[in-house]
Amino acid sequence: MATAFEEQQAAKVQLALLEMLDPLSDDWNKKLEHIKGAVAHHVYEEENDRFLHLKQEIPAADQDRMTMRYQEEMARYDSNL
Numbered sequence: 001m002a003t004a005f006e007e008q009q010a011a012k013v014q015l016a017l018l019e020m021l022d023p024l025s026d027d028w029n030k031k032l033e034h035i036k037g038a039v040a041h042h043v044y045e046e047e048n049d050r051f052l053h054l055k056q057e058i059p060a061a062d063q064d065r066m067t068m069r070y071q072e073e074m075a076r077y078d079s080n081l
Contacts (some may be wrong), residue, residue: 004050006072007042 014035021028055063 004042004046006039011042013040014038 016033018028018031018035021031058066
């Protein structure tokens with residue numbers, strides 16, 4: 001999971017650098033495309049590899065408990081809208 005954290009930190013750095021560029025410049029567009037590609041790759045890795053490994057490592061009872069808590073929080077969120 002250290003890789004995921006490092007990728008997220010790198011994206012934050014790239015976003016900070018993006019803020020320092022002129023939004024009308026080619027450099028800004030190139031940096032944005034780089035960030036979009038990195039985020040898309042990160043999502044692909046998580047959805048197709050990392051999360052599957054986590055699911056296999058977490059006992060079913062814990063998965064059920066986490067699912068129930070997620071549903072409770074989402075219901076609470078939905079009721080506040």
